[in-house]
Amino acid sequence: MDSRTRVLISSVRKLMRRGAFKNIEKIVCRAHTADVASLLESLDSEERQQTFKLVGPAERRSEVLSYLPEDLQEEVLRTLPKEEIQTLVAGMDTDDVADLIGSLPEELSQSILKSLVKEDQEEVADLLRYSQDSAGGIMNTEVLALRDDLSVSDAIQSIQNHESDSLVAHYIYLINKNSNLVGVLSLKELLLSRPNRKLTEVMSPDVIRVRVDTPAKEVAQIVEKYDFLSVPVIDENNELAGVITVDDVIDIIREEAQDDLRALGxxxxxxxxxxxxxxxxxxxxxxxxxxxxxxxxxxxxxxxxxxxxxxxxxxxxxxxxxxxxxxxxxxxxxxxxxxxxxxxxxxxxxxxxxxxxxxxxxxxxxxxxxxxxxxxxxxxxxxxxxxxxxxxxxxxxxxxxxxxxxxxxxxxxxxxxxxxxxxxxxxxxxxxxxxxxxxxxxxxxxxxxxxxx
Amino acid sequence: MDSRTRVLISSVRKLMRRGAFKNIEKIVCRAHTADVASLLESLDSEERQQTFKLVGPAERRSEVLSYLPEDLQEEVLRTLPKEEIQTLVAGMDTDDVADLIGSLPEELSQSILKSLVKEDQEEVADLLRYSQDSAGGIMNTEVLALRDDLSVSDAIQSIQNHESDSLVAHYIYLINKNSNLVGVLSLKELLLSRPNRKLTEVMSPDVIRVRVDTPAKEVAQIVEKYDFLSVPVIDENNELAGVITVDDVIDIIREEAQDDLRALGxxxxxxxxxxxxxxxxxxxxxxxxxxxxxxxxxxxxxxxxxxxxxxxxxxxxxxxxxxxxxxxxxxxxxxxxxxxxxxxxxxxxxxxxxxxxxxxxxxxxxxxxxxxxxxxxxxxxxxxxxxxxxxxxxxxxxxxxxxxxxxxxxxxxxxxxxxxxxxxxxxxxxxxxxxxxxxxxxxxxxxxxxxxx
Missing domain, CATH: 1.10.357.20 (SLC41 divalent cation transporters, integral membrane domain)
Structure with a gap:
């Protein structure tokens, strides 16, 4: 744990003892959502419920929820009214929702699944099909994919109009009319290209990709080897199904290391x-x-x-x-x-x-x-x-x-x-x-x- | 090793036995530079020298060189004429050059250091001051930093005019007139902002940063915790000194895991x-x-x-x-x-x-x-x-x-x-x-x- 987080936790603990919830709210609203999650982990169950309510708007609470380990996600959600659960889950990435639902008791997970908008419902159901140890099980389905026949200025326009904030935007993946992955372009390359050029002219056509059934371990090796920020995942029909980002890869590597420690120790x-x-x-x-x-x-x-x-x-x-x-x-x-x-x-x-x-x-x-x-x-x-x-x-x-x-x-x-x-x-x-x-x-x-x- | 690389290596080996260097050149020119580096590692010393010459333009050869382990970098460089060494090293990132120079025999490293342009020379000398286990020892000094008083359109303009290709462009770090780090902005946020706004209005002012003497292990924990793609490094005078990217962090985590295996095993x-x-x-x-x-x-x-x-x-x-x-x-x-x-x-x-x-x-x-x-x-x-x-x-x-x-x-x-x-x-x-x-x-x-x- 870094010193930032340590200071945050110890000051909130002090305020908690004095019952100074107004001050806690101020601190918690300013802190990074990852730090708030660390804070929540360090509290006991009741304090956690109280503090979670102070986190601020739904968007921030969804983020904090994503950073929590799955057992605590469940604990926090259990006590909330149904409508609030729906709002919070709607604000999470589909891969996080799939992980959460996979670990919840049947009853709660069904009601959450039903509460999602139709499109997300299908995506989450799709994700639940894949093993947690495969690319399909860890990918995020919200991927920035554009048609390859756009021009550079159209593409920039389309990114600027895109509403969702959670999309992964280090690379832009290009698909043809059959949703097949045909090229890749970094945001920087897009910015550096002349506006009237076609994307097909500026993209790299040879995209290194993985399949939904590629083992997680192999995905990690590929991202590590090529120094990628993310790698696209294609399904059985060669269609772009999602993207795996480097932070998921770090989790895979950490888990492997823990497995080794466990085995040898x-x-x-x-x-x-x-x-x-x-x-x-x-x-x-x-x-x-x-x-x-x-x-x-x-x-x-x-x-x-x-x-x-x-x-x-x-x-x-x-x-x-x-x-x-x-x-x-x-x-x-x-x-x-x-x-x-x-x-x-x-x-x-x-x-x-x-x-x-x-x-x-x-x-x-x-x-x-x-x-x-x-x-x-x-x-x-x-x-x-x-x-x-x-x-x-x-x-x-x-x-x-x-x-x-x-x-x-x-x-x-x-x-x-x-x-x-x-x-x-x-x-x-x-x-x-x-x-x-x-x-x-x-x-x-x-x-x-x-x-x- | 992934199947891609395995296929590449085995076909080049076959061609090598037949002496079909024209065909090898074609394959090697098309392959990803990380794959070419894996190929070179699998060859013996003489084959490696021959194949390295086929890699293509200097820029590509610099990239391949960066992917090689340090002992092989040295082996490859030793046999090349001095002018070519200078060209290749000039094309590498300063942090890679510092690592390379740190591992070379005195004589060769001095001549390489002298051959660099003045600015790079100072940067590399700076980097060599820091321990390999600290943020300073692993950071890249080529960082995209802009003055905070620019407008959004000025900033985009300035990025488009930037010649260097190696700069890290996931985040743009903003500095004030004293070179102090005052804000951060993702490329996507820049793209989504109205052109006439000032950067100070759209940036996030609370930048999580590390110091040149922060232990590498702690840097890894921070990048991992906040899901960053890179983290800025500041020096003793609070000036922006460089940036550490997530691929360097993956290396740190792998090394830690290997250390643990070694210790327990x-x-x-x-x-x-x-x-x-x-x-x-x-x-x-x-x-x-x-x-x-x-x-x-x-x-x-x-x-x-x-x-x-x-x-x-x-x-x-x-x-x-x-x-x-x-x-x-x-x-x-x-x-x-x-x-x-x-x-x-x-x-x-x-x-x-x-x-x-x-x-x-x-x-x-x-x-x-x-x-x-x-x-x-x-x-x-x-x-x-x-x-x-x-x-x-x-x-x-x-x-x-x-x-x-x-x-x-x-x-x-x-x-x-x-x-x-x-x-x-x-x-x-x-x-x-x-x-x-x-x-x-x-x-x-x-x-x-x-x-x-």
Missing amino acids: QVASIEDDFSFWGQLASRLPSQSLIFVGGMLSFLVAYWLLSLMDRPLWLASLGFLPALLGLAQLTASQSAAVALSMIREGELHRRVISEHLLTETGISSLNGLTLALLLGGASWLAFGDLQVSQILAGIAIVQTITIALIGNLLPILLATLKVNPRVGTISLLSVVSGVTSVTLFIGAIRLYYGVAFV | QVASIEDDFSFWGQLASRLPSQSLIFVGGMLSFLVAYWLLSLMDRPLWLASLGFLPALLGLAQLTASQSAAVALSMIREGELHRRVISEHLLTETGISSLNGLTLALLLGGASWLAFGDLQVSQILAGIAIVQTITIALIGNLLPILLATLKVNPRVGTISLLSVVSGVTSVTLFIGAIRLYYGVAFV
Whole structure:
């Protein structure tokens, strides 16, 4: 989050506490709609409803709504009267409306869909047909397309007469009488051309385009490669169906990056949801897998090394692979969460301390669960309380400490404006591995010292 | 890489083999300059020099040059006569020239700098002052700025008279007589305004801007948040110094994502360099760290469990943490490399098989090194050839198999258009962990079965 937005949020919060809604209204009316959306996100549900009413004319409120994540769009719309919902949705781009409708409960989405003017209704219904991962699912259907037989001055005239404000106007796409895409022209090129020339004479005829079923990932690669501001989308009949703009492409790239972080960090869901339960749930799947793996390793050792016939201090070492695997996982998961938080721009002091507190809570609960599981498993295997206690204790201690270090290290590097280096996580996992080996073997040595030599 | 580019490359390669340079010239002259750059990247050094000469007029060659990575820019320029270098560099944007000069050897960069016209020389020298991670280091100084006291028709006139083709023309930035940034106007808004109005009446006065020392990461967040096409940069004196466009922002976001992959995957360098030695070198730092960690764990076990006095089969288990850590690392590293390759758009059949071959080579050499190290360490500890052989054998087998699975799994998922899920790497590390435990303990059981019971 940039400093502008931070200042906005903190001043509105102060005014909110004093109930100074007149002043809030003044601030909110002057701020950029993207900033207002950030502000709304940071408020609680009731404050959000109150503040949204202060945003100003319907046009501005539609814009703010477009910037909000879909769950908050739904929350805000739910409380409004039907007529107002219709006005607000009518002011949004069709691709945003399609996204919104796709995520709303059936009843609300049907009533919104019916309230749209016929033309928009068809466009939104069209958009809903396409997968969210394809060009059709992310394109905007409000595209500035002109017939190729116009003259330059006609074209300028026609743009000036165009009422809609939401049309995408970096490039003008030219279509022939069958609505086929035949050329492209930037607004600047149009401005620089002599008024009496035909568009066919000044346009570039070889338009790089994508199809409605082109995967979103490929669209991103094309826009990125050619440094485009937008790319036209054609449908099955070769007709111009819409346009994908560079800001949608940035979203695709961010999502890919988050997917990678999630996969490598072994965290189920890291974006949007830095809350306690969200974070706890997102780490469970991998933890369960690694725990099961640790138990399998134990069973292998149990049978192959006949651990049932060994002295207890030796047999308990069969749980070492489980401890090591879990230590390693905690390191990856916490580093991935911290990196994701940094990338989302969530790095400022209040958030950091809150985040570390949440992480301590999560890792305590995580550690406790693992302690119970490991303690239980070892109790089943050996029926010895001391071994179970040692294992449980180490599970708690290592989970909490590694989680804290794993979070602090990337955050520390980021505040020093250093990008996390290759060695960071390796060092972390060496430290965590050696620590858990030392703790475990040390504790066993301490308690079963007599059995040694 | 998109299908367009792939077709271009394969047809030029065929023509190249037949020596049909006339035909290559025709293709290369018609292709998009970004595609020509991709083509040049895929050729060897000599073919690249030959093909670059066929690109057409100097203006096009400058564009192609801008799209090339810096090491290839240098390679191409080195062989050209001095006058031609000057022409080509003069046709590039100042920010690209600054990047190029920053990466060239002193002698060449000085001669290029001297060859520029005085104004460009100063601009490039200015740009070189700023860090590559700050707004100043990535901005383009050729910005369309107009005085705020012009009328709308004067402004259109002035844009039409502007000779330079490279100026960024999505927004027009307005400055007062002190060169301070006072407003912004989109080209479309200009076109829609009545000709006799003053720019001050139609502009938006509250321009969101960054400073030359704003970190690149923050610039990216701002452009992303407000869906800007570009953001103006002001210097220490509040004067408009340049502009950062959305395509530069996409580069910043990609780099951040690559940094994260690198950090979490524990690979030193994954972009640009998928070559054998590059890949081998990039994995060494983490492998050394994890190996040292494994040895520390062994020493802990050695002293605390008095392994020197234990039967050999038991003592050798002290190397289990090292084996497990290395297995886990191989899984992360290979998955990170595969993901990075997918994100760079390098996923097509010929490249995949080449990649898997390279990976097999790398992991064989990696495995061999680790085998020698582990074998050597265990020989030092126990002086028993059989234990050393077992450890060495498992190091080789697990490194190669895990590397292959770790590469194949994400690639397989990507060809199925599925994003790698949270469980992917966890499953991989469970499989690799259990496998290496089973192999190791199984082998020991087999060889030292007599010592059991």
